[in-house]
Amino acid sequence: MSRHSKNATATTHFTYHEREAAGHGTLKRRFGRDSQLAFGVCCLCLASTHARSPLVSPGGFVYCKECIYANLLAQKRSIQDNTAAYERFCETQRRREQDQTLAQEKQTLQKALDAAEGSVSTAIGSPQDAKTRATLKLQEKVDRATDDDKRQAMKKTSFWIPDCTPTQETKVDKPDTKTRDPMSLEEMKLKHLMPVKFEWDATTEKQPKVLCAVTKKEISHHRAVLLRPSGQVVLESCLKDMVLPTMTCPVTGLKLRKKDIVHLQAGGTGFSAHSTVEAKKYRPTMT
Numbered sequence: 001m002s003r004h005s006k007n008a009t010a011t012t013h014f015t016y017h018e019r020e021a022a023g024h025g026t027l028k029r030r031f032g033r034d035s036q037l038a039f040g041v042c043c044l045c046l047a048s049t050h051a052r053s054p055l056v057s058p059g060g061f062v063y064c065k066e067c068i069y070a071n072l073l074a075q076k077r078s079i080q081d082n083t084a085a086y087e088r089f090c091e092t093q094r095r096r097e098q099d100q101t102l103a104q105e106k107q108t109l110q111k112a113l114d115a116a117e118g119s120v121s122t123a124i125g126s127p128q129d130a131k132t133r134a135t136l137k138l139q140e141k142v143d144r145a146t147d148d149d150k151r152q153a154m155k156k157t158s159f160w161i162p163d164c165t166p167t168q169e170t171k172v173d174k175p176d177t178k179t180r181d182p183m184s185l186e187e188m189k190l191k192h193l194m195p196v197k198f199e200w201d202a203t204t205e206k207q208p209k210v211l212c213a214v215t216k217k218e219i220s221h222h223r224a225v226l227l228r229p230s231g232q233v234v235l236e237s238c239l240k241d242m243v244l245p246t247m248t249c250p251v252t253g254l255k256l257r258k259k260d261i262v263h264l265q266a267g268g269t270g271f272s273a274h275s276t277v278e279a280k281k282y283r284p285t286m287t
Contacts, residue, residue: 014286024286031277036268039219040198040210042067043183050200050208055193056226059184060264062196068182072190075179082175089172194262197231213251214238221269228260236263 019025042049044067053065063071181188200208201218210219213232223236227243230252234243239261242250249256268275 019286022286024284026285027281027283029279031270031275031279033268033270036270036275036277038207039221039224039264039267041267044068044071048207049198054196054198056196056262056264057181057184057188058192058194058262059181059186059188060226060262061181061183062264063182063193068193069190071182072179072188079175079177079179083177086172086175089170194226194228195231196226196233198233212238214242219267221267221274223266224264226262226264227254227256228262229254229256233264 014022037043037046040049040054040062041047042052042054042064043061044063047064049062049064055063055065055068057063057068178187179189180186197213199211199213199216201211202208210233211217212219212224212235214234215238217235219233219235224233225236225239226233227249230249232249232251234250238250243256243261247256248254266274270277272278
């Protein structure tokens, strides 16, 4: 039957509008320039680090001093709590294993005592009495085994009975005892943070921009590096022409080593060739 204006549910398939309204299919959204992180902005509070004592991680991410200190402190507190919970879990497991071992030893000892008592009574009493006692003990073992089987079967079927209610054992994994970079998740300690001296363009009325310490050009989405001994930030083009040939800072003249050159994360743009501008959320499809 064809679709009519007053009977819009007669077809056997869903239209595009119906699939979108039902919330099925992969959801895609494209980021604009405003959704990208600018250069010289804290990766935690997303605010400019102008006059806020910026620090750089070994991965090249910029943070405010108070933000990264608070983050590392929160990580240490979380590590302490997780370590204490793991120790309590290990102690509980150790006690449970000890209880099981004691129960097994007690059961083995009880069996040995029963066997010794039976042998003594057999030697003292008449053969008829010994046969009767052996029959009774065998019947008790059979009844006990039958009761155990019934109890196990009841645990599987009658889970609402308090004695048969299954319990879920919470397993606590061994926690990670290392503090990490919030962005790259690499191991990072407080001593690994490096101070940086950004040169800001104060002539702009809006948010101040970071300038190259040598060329005085604005650094927005360009590749830049940090010279760790001096804390200066220069463009990679200046690095190739002015730093690597002499391995000295072009601003302060300090000697540099290869590990003193830290590549900073570039600012984001709205172009897919430079930044990740599309996000996907996978949802069930409707056929």
